[in-house]
Amino acid sequence: MKLSDIENLEIQLLLEAVYCRYGYDFRNYARASIRRRIIQFMQLVGAGSISEMIPMLIHDEVFFGQMVKEFSITVTEMFRDPAMFLALRNKVIPVLKSYPYIKVWHAGCATGEEAYSLAILMEEENLGKRTTVFATDFNDSALEKAKEGIFPLENVKKYSQNYQNTGGKYSFSNYYQANYGAMVVKSTLKETLTFANHNLVTDQVFTEAHLILCRNVLIYFNKELQEKVMQLFDDSLVHGGFLCLGAKESLLYSKHHDRFREIDAKNKIYQKIS
Ligand SMILES: C[S@@+](CC[C@H](N)C(=O)[O-])C[C@H]1O[C@@H](n2cnc3c(N)ncnc32)[C@H](O)[C@@H]1O
Numbered sequence: 001m002k003l004s005d006i007e008n009l010e011i012q013l014l015l016e017a018v019y020c021r022y023g024y025d026f027r028n029y030a031r032a033s034i035r036r037r038i039i040q041f042m043q044l045v046g047a048g049s050i051s052e053m054i055p056m057l058i059h060d061e062v063f064f065g066q067m068v069k070e071f072s073i074t075v076t077e078m079f080r081d082p083a084m085f086l087a088l089r090n091k092v093i094p095v096l097k098s099y100p101y102i103k104v105w106h107a108g109c110a111t112g113e114e115a116y117s118l119a120i121l122m123e124e125e126n127l128g129k130r131t132t133v134f135a136t137d138f139n140d141s142a143l144e145k146a147k148e149g150i151f152p153l154e155n156v157k158k159y160s161q162n163y164q165n166t167g168g169k170y171s172f173s174n175y176y177q178a179n180y181g182a183m184v185v186k187s188t189l190k191e192t193l194t195f196a197n198h199n200l201v202t203d204q205v206f207t208e209a210h211l212i213l214c215r216n217v218l219i220y221f222n223k224e225l226q227e228k229v230m231q232l233f234d235d236s237l238v239h240g241g242f243l244c245l246g247a248k249e250s251l252l253y254s255k256h257h258d259r260f261r262e263i264d265a266k267n268k269i270y271q272k273i274s
Contacts, residue, residue, distance in 0.1 A: 010050035025201045028225035041070040072139040074110035079117045082165035084267040102131040105209040108217035109135035112146025119189040136198035149185035215246035243270045
């Protein structure tokens, strides 16, 4: 057996052990990226091999929690890809305005910056009071940060610029308070948001949504898992509901492609038509 085959076997056994012991299923994450994460974690904890970590994972829940944190890449920002938010404002919001109540599912919200951006957008469009944004992730420590709504003040310049590029109507400073080097988001924004744990791989339909945003999450999954999650989104959207994916993600090669029409190809916005 080649060294690389042995390493593959170790990865497979480790992921199987994690699934059997904790129900977290990383078996269909994109292999190159999950391998990188496992090796990084192995170096971080000073383990001599991948298989050496298997008994540690099985017997020590804290160790497992550390590993999940390492597997979850929570890079995000407010109004990330402003052109997408501008497209939401111009092409999706006018349709959502016709509903008496709007449910948004934001899947893979990380530390919440994108969810707060959505809350701002809805408030500016006078939809804040009739919108609920369910923002979910499988990483509990990221969700805790999201609930706090406190972000580094040094990011404000970038966020403010992003906000202006989304067609923002006011000054970004309307939406936060500066407090001891941190930006604390306006508390009324939290009324629109509900943060909850949901695992896209193992959990069921979350809600009947008018809009689902899931950006920069599917890139970590293999094709099979992407299709499974796409089915979950299809089942979770009302007829005519909208789906927004990340810049590097697409419905183009999915078997669900025919069930949606493209609203904005560049910004990966689709509408369920069947
Ligand atoms: C790079 S962040 C994307 C954050 C945000 N959507 C954005 O585009 O800025 C990816 C997030 O997906 C989450 N994630 C990965 N696998 C997941 C799963 N199976 N279920 C739920 N969330 C998952 C990670 O925990 C992480 O917070």
